[in-house]
Amino acid sequence: MTDTGGVRGTPVPGDEEWRLFRGDGEEREVALPPAPPWRRFPRTTRATERPYLIGGREADVVSAALHLRRPLLVTGHPGTGKSSLAYAIAHELRLGTVLTWSVNSRSTVQDALYQYDAVGRLRESNLAREDDEPGLGIGSYVRLGPLGTALLPTAQPRVLLVDELDKGDLDLPNDLLTVFEEGEFEIPELARLPDSQTTVAVMTFDAGARAVLARGLVRCEEFPVVVITSNGEREFPPAFLRRCIRLDLPDPDEDKLRAIVAAHLGEAEVAGMDELMAAFLNRRARGELATDQLLNAVFLRMGGVSLDADGLLDAVLHRLGGTV
Template identity: 50%
Template sequence: MPEWPVYTGASAPHDGVDRLPAPPPWRAFDGGPVLPTPADADDAAAVSPDRVHRAHTYRATRESVQLVNAALYLRRPLLVTGPPGTGKSSLAYAVARELGLGPVLRWNITSRATLADGLYQYDPLSRLYAAREAAPVSVADHLRLGPLGTALLPYARPRALLVDEIDKSDLDLPNDLLNVLEEGQYEIPELVRAGGEALVRTDGTDRQVPVAGGRVRCRAFPFVVLTSNGEREFPPAFLRRCVTLRLHRPDETQLAEIVRAHLGEPDAHARQLITRFLSRAHSGELATDQLLNAIYLTGAAGLDAPTREELAQRLIPHLDDADPLSDGR
């Protein structure tokens, strides 16, 4: 039977994603041959302390649980917007861990990022050098799939793809993504010209997968999280193809729960810092990790009360303050 919610936000891993109902007819994909989901250990970056910690400690809101499930059911990208430090990127790691989606594929967007960067990278110079040395030359030996290109391989389960800070891209990238995310497929012209089947390396590992005729089509549409700090508006055509989640600053109860997940039960000093953090958040930009840093350091350093208070003040400057060394009052 179908399961709702598939993603519960309770953190405990399970196989609920296998009980998703069939996709809407216009979002059904049939790529092959079917590939198994990689293990986290296959990607060294996936088992970094930062990513593992994010996946375990993320605390989902009721709204985020509902909209993650909407994206999974509809096979649509999830556009997550909100201020810095509200857990936009951590959400992808938490969902991938709970649903067993394998290592999160991460594409960090800059102003120079292009669609081709996300799909694959091809090095013609290394191929030319190999040809000069009379070595056997294969186009696939000099090509590696990018995070988006890997996510669209025909995996049995969805892969998780984090497209981080898409609002930093140039104006064309969101529109360029439309066709690929709508069709769930793409071509690699270098392999199309070569013809036949090639073994191509995937993002994050040296594992090779078969690509026939230079064409890749997904089977299970990936769980795509696109994050934005709200620095720009997106085209209507792009927005209507996404499920949109707006994250807000956590309130006192949520902050206490976040501190508890990261550092254990907050003591009196930690609760004072939470109160101060909330009061200062009304007058400038702050991020939750600033609060976590302040609580950890002022507790671990064993400082006397005046020094501890002064240090805490310095660790929570407003992010939009022109003078971060001011007293922040």
Template identity: 70%
Template sequence: MTSASEADWRLFRGDGVPRAVILPSAPPWRRFTPTQAVRPELPYLIEPEHADVVNAALHLRRPLLVTGPAGTGKSSLARAVAHELRLGELLRWSINSRSTVREALYQYDAIGRLRETTLSRDRGEREPSIGTFIRLGPLGTALVPSVTPRALLIDEMDKGDVDLPNDLLTVFEEGYFDIPELTRLPEDMADIEVQTADHRGAVTVHQGRMQCAEFPVVVITSNGEREFPPAFLRRCVRLALPVPDEARLRAIVTAHLGEEALRDADELIAAFLRRRAPGELATDQLLNAVFLRTGGVDLDAEGLLDAVLHQLTGAL
């Protein structure tokens, strides 16, 4: 981002006057490729002892349960592993209070199938395959057999239902799942093609069962809002990421914005560390502030630094 005067950086004036403006370059972590809505891979900094825990999970073919405060890089770790090991596009299952293992494995559009079947019969055409109406979810896609495993991020597991971890035990232990709508089909329909979550085309399900050849690389994140049952924890390798100290923050700024950005970062890093004690702050908030400062933005303007380095907990 090139340096800008105080007036130049204000693209929006709030005066109701339309203007032709050219948006400046986005921060590196907010740039997307034309072909798919994923960010280009950025450097990921990790301590050797933490990388060793990741490697233990890889060797054991066990899910990696990553805990730590917001902004410690839990989700970014999953992207870094997928990128460094060339495991393809990262599959992602974002958890909320309504999430179920069933929807993460596959979705079946029964109403759509009924409608299309009726229309085909009325037109005297062949009925569409049931596989047309089944799409694997991110977890189901991760279990598709392949020479190299897929990488799956299960994000914010602690936001899910209390039974969700236990519901995953069989899948984690056995590495397969059944699609009941296909298991009841006659023998002459043993192989059915279904779609995947990453829209890469159809895969074949044999006799209604999807069995992985290599257990996927699974990274599960948690903000520590809830404890998980022992049976679930026993099947995971645990990694606790600490909040970065000043030296680590300086290294992160350098990795993402270059050595020259440190000239404008000292004051912001100090402010970030002061504010982090009373309330949670994420590291990417510091990167946002440094990015604006290096672009000539006056963060001392009333309320602007507070808007960028706002607390993530407590009342707004």
């Protein structure tokens, strides 16, 4: 048996049990086995109930941000649970579905606040005029984004996840400052409407939901719980950092890793994972690895899969940094 990091696995089961894909070009009926718990997508929004473990110091920092109504800027290596923290907060505090804004190089605060489909409205108005039918109101062409929806006045705050802010434009953090400080914004297209249309029902980021706005103004009652993640790819302006509570999530140690595996896969899996844990920690010391890679390895071993064969362990516990 080949040595691949000191992990002994059981022999690979027969093709029918393990090799779902054989690469032989033959068609066959295959029943996929159950997915790992963290890769299941239920129809309801209660997927936030996945286990999330955090240290007491980190929990105190989160609580400080909640008390101060300040955005929480979360940094750490990939796989340390930065994004999952937003879902854990929403679940524990019963704050509903998380509003997610995944930032990229083209992201703007404007799009995160709202979008107005002027072209669609013009097209539909022309069609309605041709058919001699009343067109849809302007509210059907305005949709609040995740940030705009988070700022709606509600008795309980919403949780807003601003994911990977450091991937955005250099000016994006500064553009957020005014919104974060004032807790409101205006939609000019609605503010300019005549007095006969002072209130308009617009679409929100929540599927199928609408919100009634007066004069196009959105103003929060409770500042949303804002969780901003960063991979540390660049520094943010001091003015932005001053308005955030910073939390750096450390790589979990061996005890925390065992607790995470137990929470996701059960205590029984922890007892027999010494060699796999040693291999993971050894590889992590030489390069970036994420906690969910260890979960993947343990889950495969649960199914009786040998992680020694044909470099499978290398495929699962591959380095995240550097050249692939």
